[in-house]
């Protein structure tokens with residue numbers, strides 16, 4: 001499968017996930033759909049790989065912007081820009097698939113987004129790190145179906161520890177603030 005075809009499949013699968021999450025069809029109509037989805041799943045499993053397709057870590061250093069999680073339908077694709085000021089920035093709109101208990105974005109999903117943008121900023125500097133600690137402050141509910149602005153900036157690098165802060169804003173309102181301590185690890 002060419003990479004473009006894989007991306008098309010992943011996009012179609014995300015659209016299917018959304019449709020499954022929000023469908024209001026009556027139960028009697030769902031059995032046929034489930035059968036069709038099972039059949040697609042069986043077709044894809046005829047030939048599998050052990051892990052999901054990912055971009056190489058060096059691609060983050062060499063190419064700009066980068067798209068994180070492009071090929072994993074369960075993850076949120078994030079096109080990350082790297083402005084001149086050394087920060088990382090991204091815009092993303094989430095829908096009912098990532099809904100929390102109060103008609104807004106699930107807090108764990110906000111944490112995922114923060115870990116990703118903070119982590120990719122560190123990787124973009126050529127530093128191979130894992131997340132040691134991630135702290136989140138939820139200042140306000142993060143809305144679904146509206147563009148969210150994500151930002152990250154490195155505030156300290158001492159020894160193997162790189163400290164990064166970041167936030168999510170919607171319509172000028174900051175909803176989440178994050179601080180991550182990333183630890184440099186030897187390349188494998």
Ligand SMILES: CCCCCCCCCCCCCC(=O)SCCNC(=O)CCNC(=O)[C@H](O)C(C)(C)COP(=O)(O)OP(=O)(O)OC[C@H]1O[C@@H](n2cnc3c(N)ncnc32)[C@H](O)[C@@H]1OP(=O)(O)O
Pocket residue numbers: 055056057059060066067068069115116117119120123129130131132133158159160161181183185
């Ligand atoms: C498009 C291209 C895509 C490419 C992919 C890019 C994706 C990017 C985005 C993905 C993003 C997602 C990323 C992910 O999901 S990464 C996955 C989630 N993270 C992990 O699983 C990490 C698991 N933990 C470990 O492996 C070890 O515990 C580590 C390596 C962290 C430390 O064990 P190690 O034995 O090596 O270290 P040490 O004990 O000698 O300590 C060394 C120094 O570190 C300081 N320290 C230690 N621990 C912590 C801590 N928890 N908080 C704060 N500080 C800590 C410690 O005080 C000391 O500092 P100093 O005294 O020297 O000052």
